[in-house]
Amino acid sequence: LINNQHSLSPNFSPQTERLNDSSGSNSGGESSKESSRCSTPVLDADRSDRLRDKMRRRMESGDRWFSLEFFPPRTASGAVNLISRFDRMGSGGPLFIDITWHPAGDPGSDKETSSMMIASTAVNYCGLESILHLTCCNQTKEKITDYLTKAKRLGLKNIMALRGDPLGEDWEEEEEGFNYAVDLVKHIRSEFDDYFDICVAGYPTGHPEAESYEDDLRHLKEKVDAGADFVITQLFFRADTFLKFLEDCRAIGITCPILPGIFPIQGYQSLRQLVKLSKLEVPEDITKVIEPIKDNDAAIRNYGIQQAVEMCRVLLESGKVPGLHFYTLNREVATMEVLRQLGLWIEDPRRPLPWAVSAHPKRKVEDVRPIFWASRPKSYIYRTQDWDEFPNGRWGNSSSPAFGELNDYYLFYLKSKSSKDALLQMWGEELMSEESVNEIFTCYITAQPNRRGHKVLCLPWNDEPLASETNLLKDELEKVNRRGVLTINSQPNINGKPSTDPIVGWGPAGGYVFQKAYLEFFTSSENVTALLKVLKKYEPRVNYHIVNVHGRNLTNAPDMQPNAVTWGIFPGREIVQPTVVDPVSFMSWKDEAFALWIEQWAKLYEDESPSRMIIKYIHDNYFLVNLVDNDFPLENCLWQVIDDMFELLDVPPELLNDGAVSE
């Protein structure tokens, strides 16, 4: 269809020639690759390419990358922590991450700790290009096919094909079964054609069970010839080891990318354990250093970091290594430090869109979302996961398929990182009145400790501290929250700032971004009554939606018509409008927003307890309000709207303030 993704127009390419002398330029070279792949203007090619194409383009541009390996967590809370680690380490700009396969841990199941679920979450909810490991020995073809089918359904596009360790000592080759990784590679290609990008393992010192180093090289060649796209190596301790291996691979005709596996030594135990598993020998000069300090974790880690940095420098300077693969052991510090010292860690990532995109293939053209889920993007992705098409270019009228219900507020990728106790400390062990709720909101805004001395780092609607953009509105937000205008989402108006602006910028360089001022809050029906009177003065400058938990939506907005509140203008592209205020979606959002009062807050307290009653009262009686100031070039008038509302309430502000401070 006109506005959706399109293949190349056959009758165009032949007509068009690229100027040799301009194709080198950024605007030429880069984006030409880009536009031929994705339909939506702002998207960088990275979003729509498959992994092997990303690698190819990075190699062409000489732009080195890194990747990160994680293993699945053992516990549910471990899963929650790992997902937020993905978010943090993802911001450093890895080209991909990979998740190991643990046959013992039911790796293909729907358990939140399974390899399959973790990889799926990384792709769908963290927007990370991910590789799922898969081991084949002792597995039937049917089982493997089931795993691959499920992986494909979940949006996974890359498989690391491994043999895996035989279970038990008395393992023998099976006639029909999978005996080597090459059998798995062949199976994937025969069953799924070219759908998956396939990675295989290389052993710089030869696989421990191989008859010889040369024999092992031949096995690697077989795996690549069978259809593997690139190689990641086992860890090693000397750059020379890898460089020789690389040379030998090229010598026998292995031409695909070969990525060195880097293992920053992080501790004495982990090193010994890994060496045992991988049957590797630690060079004497390393053991000589480590043994004396084996009980000093900090010292060992510092040494590991230095050792890894030096080795990586040699590898990169060889000019033969396009990217580095890190065995993180699910830890952040050492790997991040190594990457920082190598200058590979992206400190200030450019955002292709104002919100974090999902890496699921079917979402690759998505570039419009309602603003309501700005602080709960994972919930938005969850509630729209069944959509077959995603808005591209325009949201459209009542165009969204129905949103999925959000019944389980405890899905591990949605769960708060804070424990119940921590939440009680932040939000109050005991609430005395609505004013104590105002105070919690105010403390969250100001980042000041509450009366019990605990900082309020999150709210049910915001699992993170205030965004730097929202900080621009801090003073005004504090003022209104103190008085019972409980804000949960807002953005300032922006009249054409550079797309590279560190705070509000997004999209390709050389563009301009714009915003309409937006404010969303819960407030009492008394306030709403006054607000509605006030809003008449602001017609048609201000659009509003006002709804309570029962779903009575008062609005002056053109029915069914979305209001674009964020947009960007870029060189050589169509307009992009990534966030809208959409009346239809708002009704789905309000169900979630109101439910969070109960699910996340009220349920912290005993049944029938005053605290729970207070939250319940707010849930039952407050309204959810959103306001848009359409005059983005003028000064934001929404604060004036709220001030006018307070005036109309005709209550001396001091009194209200006291109310908010004393209980």
Add this chain to the structure above:
Amino acid sequence: LINNQHSLSPNFSPQTERLNDSSGSNSGGESSKESSRCSTPVLDADRSDRLRDKMRRRMESGDRWFSLEFFPPRTASGAVNLISRFDRMGSGGPLFIDITWHPAGDPGSDKETSSMMIASTAVNYCGLESILHLTCCNQTKEKITDYLTKAKRLGLKNIMALRGDPLGEDWEEEEEGFNYAVDLVKHIRSEFDDYFDICVAGYPTGHPEAESYEDDLRHLKEKVDAGADFVITQLFFRADTFLKFLEDCRAIGITCPILPGIFPIQGYQSLRQLVKLSKLEVPEDITKVIEPIKDNDAAIRNYGIQQAVEMCRVLLESGKVPGLHFYTLNREVATMEVLRQLGLWIEDPRRPLPWAVSAHPKRKVEDVRPIFWASRPKSYIYRTQDWDEFPNGRWGNSSSPAFGELNDYYLFYLKSKSSKDALLQMWGEELMSEESVNEIFTCYITAQPNRRGHKVLCLPWNDEPLASETNLLKDELEKVNRRGVLTINSQPNINGKPSTDPIVGWGPAGGYVFQKAYLEFFTSSENVTALLKVLKKYEPRVNYHIVNVHGRNLTNAPDMQPNAVTWGIFPGREIVQPTVVDPVSFMSWKDEAFALWIEQWAKLYEDESPSRMIIKYIHDNYFLVNLVDNDFPLENCLWQVIDDMFELLDVPPELLNDGAVSE
């Protein structure tokens, strides 16, 4: 699909209530009606409503309208003139026009003078809501169904159902045939259900062949009961005549709109002729005035205007007349003057989009077009007439179905309004060199007479004098055309002017419009060589496409990716971007743009004549260039680009200037 038109979301309406106290407001009331009908943000309801809905909303808002009746032309050149009259009179804002049906003139044929073709052109190419008359007597049901099917296919949505005058005196009712208009109304409803809006004729003094006034009223009632949506009356000479008729209609239960047919007396002969046809009597007080001045056309027209204005005032002041229907006799002056005096003529029409929209139902969501056809909208509509879908919200990558070939440059709705002689006078009976061509372009820009003293009012690429917007660039344009940069399309950069701006404004009030500077021109390959060197300095600020007649397209634009060059931000709406520079369409446009050199200009001269050779040389050797300055907030840099090009050419400007002035 997401970005295209959608029906109301069933699960939304019930959830949403309009605030009683806000629904009266413009932003509420107006647009709520609007958005529930059309998917594309900027469109006024008028664009997507059917005629009877437009009438209803006008009556609700108390907003009076007028409509215009024309008859099909007798000659081909008459057709050309009538179409440009449609464009002129359409700008005054008629709610609809109607085209009479002339059984003698092969009214349903594809001849450019047929009623069917004229009505189709009014709808498709002039964007006018149109009613096609249709008479049924002496016609078979099959024939009538053919006509209606063809009308529907052409995009016509409204039929004026008439009996028509029996051919020959010995007419008798046929058992199975159509004897009265009511038969035709029934037939339309039975064959086409509710597709057409149907209008029928009313006779304020009774139909001449009716047995009685009351009997005729009953016939009208039958026609309305059979499914007619509104009534237009025969002309009359006194307001009372109509008001009594209206009262009598209401009395017998005719509730639909009844529009008075107004006939401004424009001349003695035309009055007598019409009176004869309609078997009406001219009141004595009118004949008393006219007879003495029968030979003074001006005097009679002035009287006619006064008489019509007075009568219309009475009708409007009665509060019972929502709109006035004018029998124009295909003339402009009298009707426009009456409408001006009544204050119904729109002097400064608001543009829903920067370009004139088509009224064909399948185009009602269209809101994006390539900028190239800005001066040839009818050609664009012709070349896209076979598309099933039209861009809405975003153009997309290589999204356009193939453009139709433009082989016939003499389609009456595309033909220049100027005669061959006039064109020769404007563009030169004899061309001596490329410089004389530069001069013609320069004279067109400056509106100065050429060396032979003739003003250049049009060019093959612009059938109208310079647009007021382009006038903003006049001085710069003159300078570059003088030196062989032959501009055919351009727009200044606009950084957020009010959508109500008289020159560059468009769309609903309360919004802001933006533009990127655009310049399109023909120029020599020498210039292009220099230009390409210069453009490297302007990467990536300036995007360009450079192509010659053979289709070699040099560009630094992200391949296949359109560049939005006009967009608007409006209260409570998504972004609208009505014009783009699209690489794919540009290749179709260049075929047309180059062909116009030959078809419209070269062919004015003898074969082998020097003049024709010069144009042929330009056609064969020049390049078509378009430039976009992406930095719309900064000062337009495109003039600097051209200046840099001239400098690089390293030829003393004086010399070039002389060249341009002397032959």
